[in-house]
Amino acid sequence: MQSPSFVMxxxxxxxxxxxxxxxxxxxxxxxxxxxxxxxWQEKQLIARIEAIxxxxxxxxxxxxxxxxxxxVLHISPGLNEVRTVRGLNIVLQEQQGLCRKTRQTIPAAIRKCLERNPAITYAILDAEGLFGVEPG
Known part of the structure; x- marks a missing residue:
């Protein structure tokens, strides 16, 4: 068994x-x-995410x-219409050692941030090509 040289x-x-x-x-x-x-660091990370x-x-x-x-964080539009932040898929990639609770709190903090800052949501959608002009 490994013995890491940091506080776990x-x-x-x-x-x-x-x-x-x-x-x-x-x-x-x-x-x-x-x-x-x-x-303790997770609480700091959540506060940092909510302040984005x-x-x-x-x-x-x-x-x-x-x-x-x-x-690894993935944020993408859902399969249906994105009318609210709830229409976005916000997931953390499966990873050994990543606590089940952390997998829930980080996406929840991101949703909270996006609800307060709709411009970020629009930028995410734009990055996915939803607001871009279609070739034609």
Whole structure:
């Protein structure tokens, strides 16, 4: 079992989480960056996400989450019409060590941010080509 040289997130109660933390620690080549996200740091991350004020800032936070924790965030329009922020798919890619609760709190914080900043939602839709001019 690996012994990382950083403070690790506390283990979730047995049977309540599907993070597979122990399996990750047993892998000699496992990406343990996600285990650096302590509960206190997660609260800071959630506050940071809720404070996002622009599309560029959202992309920056997304890049930092990947670089520091290995978290891959996907935000895309849903299959049906996007009339509200609820029409967006906001998911974190499956990752060993990523707590079930964290998989829910990060997308919820992003939705909260987008509800307060509709311009970011429009920028996401524009980046997906929904506002672009069709070739013709």
């Amino acid at each position: 997130r506390e283990e979730c109660p047995q049977g309540l989480c599907t993070c597979e933390r122990d399996d990750l620690l047993r892998k000699p080549d496992g990406d343990v960056r996600i285990l650096q996200l302590t509960k 004020s622009s599309y560029a800032d959202l992309k920056h936070v997304e890049e930092r989450m990947y670089a520091q924790l290995g978290i």
